[in-house]
Amino acid sequence: MAREIITLACTECKRRNYTTTKNKQKHPERLELRKYCKWCRKHTIHREVK
Template sequence: MRDNITLACQTCKQRNYTTTKNKKTVPHKLELKKYCPFCKTHTPHKETK
């Protein structure tokens, strides 16, 4: 039921993290504030394909 997703930085567009989510309980695109090693700061990361 849980699907693997990739999180990409909104500033530099690098794909930094992978995680899982339940598509039934969270139908929208997941957005988390995570640390980006390329930007060297905390930035919003959004779900990509």
């Protein structure tokens, strides 16, 4: 299966807030998105974690 479920964690508070899917064959690098963190109460960078 090409698409895999990944988890996104806030870089400031380290909480795992979001899950999404990505094609690891086309994009092997770690995903980085700017999303809202409800614990920090602001938009922060969320990175893909294991």
